[in-house]
Amino acid sequence: MASHSRKKRKNPQKSGRQLTKPKQDQAYQSRGMYSSVVIEEFRLFENLKLNGFAKVNIFFGPNNSGKTSILEAIYTHACGFNFVPFLGQVVLKRQGATLTGTLDLGERLITVFREPSSPPYTFTISAKVIGDPSTHIVASTFHPSAELSDLDPRAFGQFSGSFLSSLQTDAQLDENTLQVLDQQGRVLSAQVPSAFLGRWETKLNGKLHDFDLLFPPAITTASPFKLAQMHDILSHRSPNSDVKVFSYLKRYGILPEFAKEMQQIFPEICEIDQIPYPDGTRSPVYIVVSDGQRRPLYAFGDGMRRWFYLLGHMLVNQNSLHCIEEIDATFHPAAHQDLSRLLIRYAEKFKNQLFLTSHSIEFADEFLGALYGEEGVISLNDEDPVRVFTVKPSEDIARPEIWSLSGREAYEMRRNYELELR
Numbered sequence: 001m002a003s004h005s006r007k008k009r010k011n012p013q014k015s016g017r018q019l020t021k022p023k024q025d026q027a028y029q030s031r032g033m034y035s036s037v038v039i040e041e042f043r044l045f046e047n048l049k050l051n052g053f054a055k056v057n058i059f060f061g062p063n064n065s066g067k068t069s070i071l072e073a074i075y076t077h078a079c080g081f082n083f084v085p086f087l088g089q090v091v092l093k094r095q096g097a098t099l100t101g102t103l104d105l106g107e108r109l110i111t112v113f114r115e116p117s118s119p120p121y122t123f124t125i126s127a128k129v130i131g132d133p134s135t136h137i138v139a140s141t142f143h144p145s146a147e148l149s150d151l152d153p154r155a156f157g158q159f160s161g162s163f164l165s166s167l168q169t170d171a172q173l174d175e176n177t178l179q180v181l182d183q184q185g186r187v188l189s190a191q192v193p194s195a196f197l198g199r200w201e202t203k204l205n206g207k208l209h210d211f212d213l214l215f216p217p218a219i220t221t222a223s224p225f226k227l228a229q230m231h232d233i234l235s236h237r238s239p240n241s242d243v244k245v246f247s248y249l250k251r252y253g254i255l256p257e258f259a260k261e262m263q264q265i266f267p268e269i270c271e272i273d274q275i276p277y278p279d280g281t282r283s284p285v286y287i288v289v290s291d292g293q294r295r296p297l298y299a300f301g302d303g304m305r306r307w308f309y310l311l312g313h314m315l316v317n318q319n320s321l322h323c324i325e326e327i328d329a330t331f332h333p334a335a336h337q338d339l340s341r342l343l344i345r346y347a348e349k350f351k352n353q354l355f356l357t358s359h360s361i362e363f364a365d366e367f368l369g370a371l372y373g374e375e376g377v378i379s380l381n382d383e384d385p386v387r388v389f390t391v392k393p394s395e396d397i398a399r400p401e402i403w404s405l406s407g408r409e410a411y412e413m414r415r416n417y418e419l420e421l422r
Helices: 067-079 083-095 102-110 146-151 241-251 255-265 302-316 333-349 361-372 407-417
Strands: 034-042 045-051 056-060 121-129 136-144 195-204 207-215 228-231 269-273 286-289 294-296 321-324 353-358 386-392 401-406
Touching: 034 067, 045 067, 045 401, 056 067, 056 333, 056 361, 067 083, 067 121, 067 136, 067 228, 067 321, 067 353, 083 102, 083 228, 102 136, 102 146, 102 195, 102 207, 146 195, 228 302, 241 255, 241 302, 255 269, 255 302, 255 333, 302 321, 302 333, 333 353, 333 361, 361 386, 361 407, 386 407, 401 407
Parallel strands: 056 353, 056 386, 228 321, 321 353
Antiparallel strands: 034 045, 034 121, 121 136, 136 195, 195 207, 269 286, 286 294, 386 401
8 A cells, every 4th residue: 555645734723824725626617607508308308599698697487487407407517427416406306305216216317308208318418618619518318227117118118027115225325315215204224235227328528427327326426517506495404504504614714704794684693603512413503693692593584594505605616507496585575686786796706607597576676676777786888797588488398488688688678668577
């Protein structure tokens, strides 16, 4: 075994230096923002083209029009060869991180593909990034195993004749990501042999990465195309979300800066802290309020908790894509303009690109007014950092209509003509 010498590192507190985020791999750290994407055979989309992306892109549209699927497709492209976050955030998240067994996982994988009539299944997502003339193509193919033929023997042309309910386990993809339930909804604890679900292949710009997909999943992390985060309306309620954000902020010396940002919206906040319990176990994140009381963050409303979660992740995960569902959810209308200004500032300051969804025309007006109104933060001479997309279902559900406007155009059309953006 080779030995490695270790150099004694200086204590940053003693040397007066602050911890800074380590530099990430340049292969994906240096990639710019997405400018366009083409989605083929993914979810409900047969062929959907989206152009003209900006720093902040917001999608409006009715229920079941495909807004969430667009965010999932962009996130999937960013994952590249990295199957683990794709599985957790795209395949499992819609139904919660619980599974009833092998067939449940198999069906969730298959529903990612638009056409489930005959295997193998394939989707393709192509994208361009600013400053790069190349088209970057991510194509994934799933070759299902004979065990999954029980889902639809007509499509598979066979029937395994086996019941796989015994192939269930509580094994974790990672902490709090995957639980397996029995027919009574109880979490299983037995460890059993793996079941083979099939072969998964991903090609990124012609380079192939393939592996056997098992249940429970046992997959190593691979290279992404670009750093990306997926945030749904309940992500801030994950048991460890507060602790993870606090840990990053503290580790990289940016907690004081973030606390000041929080104080602008929640002036009662005096301090953000975490103190272990007396028995040595981990405690939650605490908020010290103006009267000196120390209360767990989870004891506050969803608005404060989601604000902490979203802005914390944008500050920590820089030069990343952030896909945020229902951006206005949990926030009081009085906070919408402050939230809108912070989204723009965090996108520009930390080189993040945001993809948002919303149903609320009230939020649209507050969002656009905060940026382009009389007291707006974007002047006529500034480059417009916003693109507004309206997703409209058409007679062909696989090809919805897409309308797009710059942020300023959308503001003027709302103000002068009350254009329906939803």
